[in-house]
Amino acid sequence: MKPLVALLCGIIFGFGLAISGMTDTAKVLGFLDPFGHWVPDLAFTMSGAVFVTIISFRFILRRQSLVLVEAANRTGRVTAIFATNVPATEAATLIKR
Structure with missing residues (x-):
């Protein structure tokens, strides 16, 4: 995407x-x-x-939530999170992981 x-x-x-x-x-x-x-x-x-x-x-x-955020999961792969229902603070914590 x-x-x-x-x-x-x-x-x-x-x-x-x-x-x-x-x-x-x-x-x-x-x-x-x-x-x-x-x-x-x-x-x-x-x-x-x-x-x-x-x-x-x-x-x-x-906006209260992000539209598209990239976050690295614990395996090191980059995944796209369609964050229409994810609060911005939660998406930010996913990025920091």
């Missing part, structure tokens, strides 16, 4: 980079040169990303 989630996040991230124009080296260099021909487009892209992150973290930090 974790590789699929990572793949989906990577695809969304890459799609966002392509839409915002961050794959264009001239635009990125223009943004990084504030005393030359400055291109403010990427500043709007970054401020949009910060806004989405702030809104998302308000909901994420209020």
